[in-house]
Amino acid sequence: MGNSVGMLELSSIAKGIETCDHVLKAAEVELLRASTLCPGKYMIIIGGDTSSVNAAMSVGEEIAGPFLVDKLLIANISDQLMPAISSTTQVPTSGAVGVLEFYSVASAIVAADTAAKAADVHLMEIRTGFAVGGKGFITMCGDVSAVTAAVKAAEEVSDLLVNSVVIPRPTDKLYEALM
Template sequence: MKKSLVLLEFKNISTGFLVFDEITKNFNVDIEVSKLLCPGRYMIICSGNQGEIESLRRHILYLKEQEEYKYITERLVSGVDADLVKKLNKTIKFPERVRSLGMLEFSNTVQAIETADFIEDESPVEVLTIKIGIGMCNKGVVLFEGDTSAVKNTVVKVQNLKIKELIAATNINSPNEDFLSNFHL
């Protein structure tokens, strides 16, 4: 099943709490994620039908016109597979045999989620997890697996998108079992 998401990231926690309260009182959406990301940042991810999500998005755009709400990052992502949403901060369970492993590191979590959706739609690899809110700088990381050529092509495809939030893109061919058993993200 496909979902529409609105991804909200706040540069201060109190604004995030105020908007979270408004959302729960005024919009018929599901809260997928509501969490502190790092000191001073807060994230909310909502899902629902296209009309309700678009209504919420218009409300957020209206709020951003006001001085006290100008530091909200928002993105609308339509047609996201429900299984991808379940991979947010999912503990990594590697397949029995990992052919090649790809990792994309972003300066924010919103772009990581948006790119993971792109990868699911456009590449023959499997997204294993989307780690959000990593470290002091609120990074996002997408980890995916597939055959060597598919992982390499996916890394190149994402690099060619020239996403300004992309920090690093790596592929590891035939990762060692000791590496995989000790891998923590």
């Protein structure tokens, strides 16, 4: 995969799809997610080595033009970030659960990377705007102290935080619902 992740958010779905094509042609990057967001926006998330992601993002920003709403590039990401974005994470189903909710997808991605680097937690998912009104949220699990530390670290570096919770002993049914 690589060690960097980039995200572009556009206010036009049509322009977003066109931009995605140009981004993927610009450099050898992995498409982690490309989808519509509420309310009528389009998001592209790519991963790969830092120079490839930088090159692809530059082309994407140029093509998006005035339709670009937000962008994000993180180098040296946690190994857990890309699987959590692409919903391919395999995590244990025990321990505490932490949830952080943001008004912005970019804020959720930054928070997830920070949380995974701050404590011994397992990222479960990074939900990026689809079916949540354009918001982003992350879920993680681990022992109570690690989840608490990870949530606190993510809160400190993130903007547009809506809410966060740590659930010390979630039910098995909650774990099933989150997976």
